[in-house]
Amino acid sequence: MxxxxxxxxxxxxxxxxxxxxxxxxxxxxxxxxxxxxxxxxxxxxxxxxxxxxxxxxxxxxxxxxxxxxxxxxxxxxxxxxxxxxxxxxxxxxGNKWSTYLRLRQDGVPTPTTLLAPTPEAGRAAVAALGYPAVIKPLSASWGNRVSLITDQYAAEAVLEHCAALPSAVARTVIVQEAVRPGSPDIRGIVVDGVCVGAITRSSSDWRNNVARGATVEQHAPDEEVHRLCVRAAAAVGATIAGVDLVERADGSHTVLEVNSRVEFQGFERATGVDVAARIVAAWTAEMIEVEEPV
Ligand SMILES: Nc1ncnc2c1ncn2[C@@H]1O[C@H](COP(=O)(O)OP(=O)(O)O)[C@@H](O)[C@H]1O
Ligand SMILES: [Mg+2]
Known part of the structure; x- marks a missing residue:
């Protein structure tokens, strides 16, 4: 180096x-x-x-x-x-469908997800997955527009609203199997192939984003979660990654998404891990040596 x-x-x-x-x-x-x-x-x-x-x-x-x-x-x-x-x-x-494809290709467990470029495809996807299901935009953060669909009327309302959006990208959504919605989820952070820790996030909203007021605590050391976070980061090619996971009823875990410019305020507070120092170490290790002119 x-x-x-x-x-x-x-x-x-x-x-x-x-x-x-x-x-x-x-x-x-x-x-x-x-x-x-x-x-x-x-x-x-x-x-x-x-x-x-x-x-x-x-x-x-x-x-x-x-x-x-x-x-x-x-x-x-x-x-x-x-x-x-x-x-x-x-x-x-930055694209939840692309992320899903990469996770799936690499055999990383992730909830069943269907692409819905139109409301017709959305209706068929919700009917195939059953209730509750989750509708998400391709690209958004902090839980924005992530919707829990509990019945046909909710599905229709959300799909109708999406169809009225001004761009084709915004109109396209994914429909995803809901995994114990309303229970806490897990956020792990990976830096350079190492999971530096994980937190549990709980919220009164079914979406456990810290930006929506979720409270966080350190997740008990968990080999399976650490391994999955590292595999998820590798699947999307991220050196630095915030991996969101949920736990299934049988205790296994499944990956929801990977964040490439991870926020870590709550994480540092809950775990005491110096994420900034870990990121700086990984970043400076990538530095290019430029030849001095002679
Ligand atoms: N399929 C799902 N099953 C259960 N909960 C989910 C599901 N998808 C999203 N959630 C909840 O909603 C939150 C936000 O969803 P996520 O896919 O991470 O999008 P964002 O990029 O907006 O954070 C998750 O942290 C989780 O609490
Ligand atoms: Mg998320």
Whole structure:
């Protein structure tokens, strides 16, 4: 590994919003005396003259918008930067159907999921899976538009609303088997092939997102959960991953989704694990040694 403090190696962080996580990452770099360039995807056009400095930079992708994260990640790579997570992983994780396909292909347990590009397909999918079922958009976070469908009338209402949305991507949904909806779920964090810990999330809402007010506690050490988190991260090609899982009635676990720009405030508080330090270690390990001009 190259020395991250040397002038021949450079780090960048892609972000438009500095949240708890980015503050933690920046202060960890500061503590280690490692300089970093901030790249804001809202103002990057990648025109001639803008891109020279990107060559050889190792960029951590922390952009909050999944669309901007994917576009900027792809562009950074095209102009010679290395990205963590890379653009391919960002794209897969930004689309719940793509994620499902990768998990399934790699044999990682995940709930039965059907694609519904139209309300007709949605109705057929709900009828095939039975009630309760879950309807989700392809791309969203924090539990937004994730709907628990308990009967035919709810299915019709949600599908009708989706059909009225302005873009084909927003109109397309997935329909998923509901696994003990309303019970707590699990979030594991993987950095560089290692599951650094897991938390249990509980909420008065059936969606256990911390952003919706879920409370978190450390999940008891669990080999199976750790193994599944590592396999899920590998299936989507993510170096850094937040893996959401639920437990089935028989005690086995199944993976709901993988987050490529994971939030970890609640996780750090509940587990005491220094996620920021783990991420910085993985990120700096990816740094490119650029040859000094002679
Ligand atoms: N199939 C499911 N069965 C049971 N609970 C689910 C299911 N899908 C989602 N949930 C609940 O809803 C939350 C949000 O769903 P998720 O797929 O993780 O989307 P988001 O990207 O919005 O977080 C999950 O953390 C979980 O608590
Ligand atoms: Mg989630």
């Amino acid at each position: 190259s020395d991250p403090r040397s002038a021949s190696t450079r780090l960048g962080i892609l972000l438009s919003t500095v949240r708890y996580e980015e503050r933690r990452l920046l202060s960890e770099l500061d503590r280690r005396g490692i300089p970093v360039a901030r790249l804001d995807p809202r103002t990057m056009s990648f025109g001639p003259g803008d891109t020279e400095e990107l060559k050889g930079m190792t960029v951590l992708n922390r952009e909050i918008s999944s669309q901007r994260a994917a576009l900027a990640g792809e562009s950074l790579e095209a102009f010679g930067a290395r990205t963590v997570n890379d653009a391919a992983a960002i794209r897969v994780c």
